[in-house]
Amino acid sequence: MSIALQVENLNTFYGKSHILQGIGLEVREGEIVALLGRNGAGKSTTLKSVCGALRPAQGAIRFRGKDIAGWPAFRAAQEGLLLVPEDRGIFGLLTVEENLRISQRKGSPWSLKDIYRMFPRLEERRRNNGGQLSGGEQQMLSIARALLNHPRLLMLDEPVEGLAPVIVDEIVNQVLEIKQRGIPILIVEQNLAVCAKIADRNYIIELGKIAYHADAVTFANDDEARDRYLGVKAD
Amino acid sequence: MTYLFQIFNGIGIGMLYFLLAVGLSVIFGLLQFVNFAHGAFYLLGAYFTYDLVERGYSFWVAMPLAAIMVMALAALTEIVLLRRIYKLPHTFHILVTVGLALIIQEMTIIVWGPLGGNVPPPEGLNGVIIVGDFIYPEYRLFVIAFTAVLAVGLWWVLEGTRIGAIVRAGSESSENTALLGYNTLRINSAVFGLGAGLAGLAGALAAPIRGVEPFMGLEALGIAFVVVVIGGMGSYTGALLAGILVGVTQSVMASLWPEGARLMIYLGMALVIVAMPRGLLGRA
Amino acid sequence: MSIHNEALKRSGHSSGKHAPAPHPVALETSELTVAYGSFLAVRGVSLSVRRNSIHSIIGPNGAGKTTLFHALTGRVRPSAGSIRLDDKDISHTRDDDRVRLGIARSFQVTSLFPNLSVQENLRLASQGRTPWQALAPWRSINHNKEAMATAGEVMERLSLTQVAGRAAGELSHGQQRRLEVGMALAARPRVILMDEPTSGMGVDDIEAMKELIRSLAADHTVIFVEHNMGIVMNISDTVTVMRAGQKLVEGTPAEIRDDPEVRRAYLGNMITGDIA
Amino acid sequence: MKTINNPIFHFFLAALTVVCLPLFLRSGVLASEILIFGLAVAACNLLLGFTGLLSFGQGIFFGVGSYVAGILLTRYQIPVPLMLLLSVVLGALIAVAVGWLSIRRQGVYFVMLTLAFSQFFFFLAYSFSGLTGGDNGILDVPRPVIAGFDFTNLWSYYWFVAVIFLAVFALMLRTTQSTFGRTLSAIRENEARASAVGFPVRAFKIAAFAISGAVTALAGALHAMLIGVAPLSSIEYHTSEIILIMTIIGGSGNLFASLLGAGTYMLLADVLSTIWPRWLLLLGVALIVVALFMQRGLWGLIETLVSHITATSKRTPNAATERPLHRQADGGKA
């Protein structure tokens, strides 16, 4: 399998605090990679640094053969490296449909029709303002926007955070469907059950460094690692 | 009856005020940037029109051309200068744009001299309309109609088109707009150009009414601030409402208590901010 | 289990020491509601915090924990409900007045005076109890001996003495977090609220913070928000779980850990270990 | 680096300036005006640099002081010291009113509000011409003769101004070094925290306004006596703008910087305006240069130079004085 995204020695600061201290990871074509870690470990910071929303101080980022380190976020996005951010980044004063329309890019395998088929709820609410959506609906909208934007790699930051279980199921299914379409995904997720269901490989970040790395099967059986890095007690 | 005329006349003044202020408002909404050079762009719009008309171009060529020239100049200024200071505190926005306004004003004097000039209303619009006791210049009528069409058009662009949606998205969060693949830097330049271009257009339209003189920019800035603050910064309809409100107040006060007109307008502005933090229609 | 017992032991000990306190309840809310526009960030939360207990509040992001703190300290106005401090209704008291009544807080997002020295930060925090004195432009900053002394004590307690003269903005993240807690301590409050005191701290700092919070209960009532379950489960007397602005459940750490609802809403499936 | 930020050193610098101005300037008016605007700018700095309030309304207080001098000295023969006291009191009162209304808003809205008030007071002064002389202003404002000392001569008046200047400058230095001053700095740095720590932030801001208004009015009164007129232009928006520009050019958050800003601006304007009628163009360029390259003003420039020369202790980050203003910027975004 060829490598879609390769990150080496990524270092990022917020002011003077050194948040990412040499992160390295890779995402291969067609797979879902999960990034785990406690609150504040630096997961979101990693995703933002990769896509250019934050400017890393150091590090190499290769995306589909291009060195994109230091690129501004919009150029990375034009290359198809799309982040669905933690806060979902919905434009609250734009309607759902406007949110979708401004995301539409030529050549995307998804059309507005596809989106409305995937997320019928969005079609029902397409005249509503983004700010009026529930958390789950906003999450759908945010993913939908990324799909319309012709993604070549999708980075999802806690996509099921704070969502009701049914919606979690729905989103998990959609994520798997996106994978079926051949889009690799880098996902940050606290919910181990979700990870286990979708991830092919797992990285764990601790204090800004990759502390652990394993494929799904190994990780599932590594009670100690989960206890140590995520504070998950195996009863 | 006079009051009816005054109200109508006030709407006419107000439409120009709206045009003058809406650019300032749009710029503020998108860039969180207070532009003290807005009046200077108005000044340039008027002088470009004046210059072109003096050179023998028809007003109908001069007016749009002047607005486009101002737009281009403003966008260039944004790229060269202003984008470096967005992140600085307001103090420096004020400093830089006040400086810019001074430069433009003095350049105007150097190029066109300290005396003002006159721009005749375009052929065919230099008469008056008479309705009973009421007289109204055709050109002013044209300005009302033109601005109204422009207001609707602008509203449609901002609210109804994809480009408008992108601009509005950018004013909510430029970070998230960038995540969708938009070059927010370029959007900023374009919007600044648009906003300043609207001021230039207002200047171009005002030239046949007001004539041109090097200090008309200062006066325009004052009015634009009042309108934007009353209407709510960043609000499109707010600018329209407040522009008309200020225009009508001014016109009606001309009959009621003319010497207090300005006092009332500034008092009103202070009251509005104290009572309604965001202006009449400003959003949080 | 053993940790939990220890916590119970300790809390029993401390409440024993202060048994004759007039009000067993230090801080109480009833049906507290906070609206941001039309959105209710906190909805009808009734909370009762025992004097000198350690009361933690947990819940998913956006549950309204910080907002609840804002309401308790007066930073936001509740739209309904009431807050009582030692049986005094403070629902409509301004935030700075509440400091005088004995509530102080630390912030989730570090909020210091970055260009002032550590000592000056703490002195100001301490002076905040007698703010009107500070209105006198002729008084020198060394005038308030008491405030200076408090600042010194707090620095000692948080091992910040070595950096007393450094600007707060130049401290390391961990030190800033400690100073953040110190700002609350310097006001010598009876009730101290800490919003995620350990967020952004290194492992050893976290351990120290845990001990600090534990020791605070000797003479303060402590309410804190934390995502670090190690601390929450170890030192809390009571845990309140919030979700979507509402109080989900409340109980001892042990009860909370075993509550199925909490596992689903906050602790998640992962804690059960039933990985599919 | 330590000494150059020491208040006593600043007072020494101010005193040195006061003594040296007569040696270097031939013009007693210019020298007096530098000190007078030095006061007004220091007062503006108290708001901008120490409290984080960008006030576009300083001209109101300047004008008020100037009118107090004009009205009391020409119509009521009130002794000058009493007149100065009254101008201080009235300046403080009006500043409390303006401050009380303005601080309800933050960021750009605060700026706009002070701007609106400045226009409002201008038109007030303009409309009540019976009191203010309208466009003509109040003429024949005399310079003082106090206890046998005749200050009507320009240079002797300079020393009159100088004594008041140094006294007020010392008081203001003391103020900035006091608990009060530090609390203002705390408010500028982090208003939310200052409030959370227990300070009634609004009361402090209003107090800062009162002091600022009092000192600015004093400057206005001194100015009216200097030029013998209380003109309408003193209360104009333009006066507010100039005071603000001088403040930023000098450097905010440091009182001696204010004297530096006032002096530099006045001297520069004096020189430029005689060599080129279009000197405002150069001023415009200068403002842009300051914003782009000298964000901490002239004082910041001096600090940087000194620290380069001594190169001992490590440099304070450049962002130091910008930060509080950033916060104000954020206030506008809310």
Added chain:
Amino acid sequence: ASEAITVGIPVPISGPFAANGKFASLGGILAAEEASREFGRQVKTLDLDTEGKPATAVRKVQDAFDNNGIKLYAGGILSSESLAMGKEALRRNGVFITTAGADEITGTDCNAATFRWSVPTYGAIEQTVRPLVDMLPDAKRWYTITPQYVFGDGLLNVAKDIFKEKGIEHVGNSYHSLTEKEFSGYLTNAIAARPDVLLILNFGSQSSDTLRQAVSFGLKNRMTILVAWASGLEQFEALGPDICEGVYFGAQYWHGVDTPGNQALVKSVRERFDLTPNYSLAGSYILTKLLVDAAVKAGSIDGDKVAAELRGKTYEGLTGEETIRAQDNQVIKDYYLLKGKAKKDMADKDDFAEIVSQGKSFLSPEDAGCKMG
């Protein structure tokens, strides 16, 4: 040759009145050059930029006293700066002579050191409104637009007296502030009052704005328009002949005045600067000339000596014979009523108007309120 004479020209060189300052500066230079030649001694001018602000004006004058030893000042475009500078001249034993508008300069605020060349409001109205009333016996309804301050009120009150005397109906007045730029509201009022004559009593760019907007409202075809206090040539240039045609203007000076003094001036200005003199230039020229002549004659530049020389002097000026009235230092000279020409009737590019009438009207010094101490 004896020592050099320097005349200060305190005028707004920057700011909104910069245009006036620019021409005033030229007028001073010309007068100084001529005097140098005539008296064989060095005569110079020094421009002092007042920025149009009284405070700056006084500061510049004080400086010029101290640093340049200048005691003679010819300038002051705005009333406020002129009043303030006149006071300063008195304090310092200098002489100040001005063309500014406010009556107080030689009225209630007159002083021994302050002279004025321009005709006060009384004469401006007497020499414009009265002749026009006589010329248009059927025009019985007059409407006025007045700036709200002493100058405007001065003009208005004189006009009202004439209205009363002549049985004219004053059908309305609109006051406006000195910063007003938009006059359509006032014009709407005026139209509703159906006047025969619209009397515009503001000055400078405000009168241009008012007139321009009045013309665009078609008022020229419905009534006679009189701008009582026009600034002269530069105003015609800014407005253009189309607007000015058929409109009456009151003026302190017009380059078409047929006097030897004026013809000489027009000639030398054309030669020296390739310009036609306007009010600012001509005014500054005559002010400077008066000062220098008096100083040479007095053999001193001390204020009291020069002032004594000026007081009571009669000379052949730009407007014909002019006299400096001793009691209030007011120059007694003609004021002009002009009428705008059609473009096709203009002999050259500056021939905007014809002189309809001219004459001298002045209040007595007592009536003007001048008590010189």
